[in-house]
Amino acid sequence: MNFCGKLFHLSLGLTLAFFPCSNAIAAEVGGYVGDIPEELADYATMDDVKSYWSESKIADALDHPVDVLSDGSGHSREGDSTMTLSGSNATEDLTSTPTGYLLFRNGTQNQSCTASLVGNGDTGVVVTAAHCLHGGAGKGWYSNLTFAPNLAPSGGGQITVPLEKAVVLEAWKSNANTSDGLGTSEISNDIGFAVLDSRVPVSILDIYKRNIFGRESVTSEVRIFGYNAAHYATPESCVADASPEYKGGIRLYKSTGCGFSDWNSSNGGPWIRNYKVENNRVGTGTIVGITVATDGKSLFSPLFGSGTYSLYEVALSAAKR
Template structure:
């Protein structure tokens, strides 16, 4: 089994560079939700996870989605890191702390995990261990028939089933529709899946993303099915905590699967440093390319437990190498709470 080092992307310093943002994976065809953006609300919509005609094999929806992903389809799935013109990178929505600081702690796995190597960095400064809570996402876009990749991370909750990723990794945004054949592969390693594949049961994101491609709400949650042994995802790999209404400036560790050059999407990459405010978003100068969308921005990441607290989700990359995340305010906290016990 191939366990390369996690490569350290950069030690981040603050920058004022502002360039038009690009989403890190593609979008698709029409399906609308109630437009709450004009009223300033931040509501969400949820859809039952669907499968494409090509995936209709197996005993149930979870098996159908998982069986769709042959090694060849995984290998050739793409990250569409081209500018999506409809994505609104200049939202006028003013985001910042709008309530008390809130958090839920991380949770260690309760199921004995199989032994896997955790290689450190490549010797460029502080070493960072890979995390089984972070993985690669594969999904089918019914709008254009393409297979795509994102990143994602587990989050602790009462259900022990939640994954967090970017809104554009579950829905195509304005004029788009819900993605299909959605699976999460924690600790993906050049085709190896030591913790299996976890199929989506439901997909949730903000209506501001669905209707307006508003990147200030480019956040999503996925409820997963149990595995074949009836185990729950967070019990198997652990779950990160989540925090909201904290300052923009945090010491952050990003673990991601950037797939566009100079990366290859085969293994977790990391970037560490201080986040900063860029408009109404959090920003870091990581240069992570397509495929890293949806990766967790982890505050307080522990190299010993390989757990942290999700304080952002990778959304965009600009021409200056700046990655951005939606700011986690009360709307994000409320959405998380509405899903925390959903099974």
């Protein structure tokens, strides 16, 4: 892969090692009862992430988007883990500056997902799939998490921002099996938030802007952002119809009409309603879903229920400066 490391001219850092939380409160997410940790997982050391994320490791992470075998219905799917959605129509789109790559180390492998900035005031939080932060039951938190907003070869002036805290539902940590595909209940809990390093100035957040994390109904058209691995670090988007979908008695969100040639790179990508672009360059809106699974024809998102909003509030509280 030919990647220009010079785009990454700033990195503030902490090496992340996360720990489970002992206290929890009950919450309902998409009809599935899970738990929300009262305390976020936190970093353990003060090593500089910049020393880890060399040009070659960044390129390695972008070449290895997170690989979770998901089909939106159960635990089995034959064939290669890279699924090509029929009618792939995503095109290059650099307008969503809050959206970018989440980079992390999973064991010995550098990997990546899509994530997007949300929040308000002086808070800095990214939303993504839980499987981009934590490996699920019997596994742990990924390390060296960092976020690159609007990462694109033609973007210029990129920064990498370390993530010092993260939170997912306790049900994800305790029950999710990511080794053979995600079942419906797992998809319903597949959402997480991470908090930007508190040393990152608010002016950086103001440059890249933030989306609203919404409580709006998903019964209309949304713009979905993600990455195609074949295009390396170029963000892309397409428009799709979105609506509730029931699988096994559990309510999810489903979008039809938006396709990425390699959906793995779009994992964690936002579904944005009321998307508007200002000054022909900066687009924001309300995030009402995130890509976590596909059946080869449609994309699926967990339902943003009361538990999701409680989880978001936990992250916002930790992000206050």
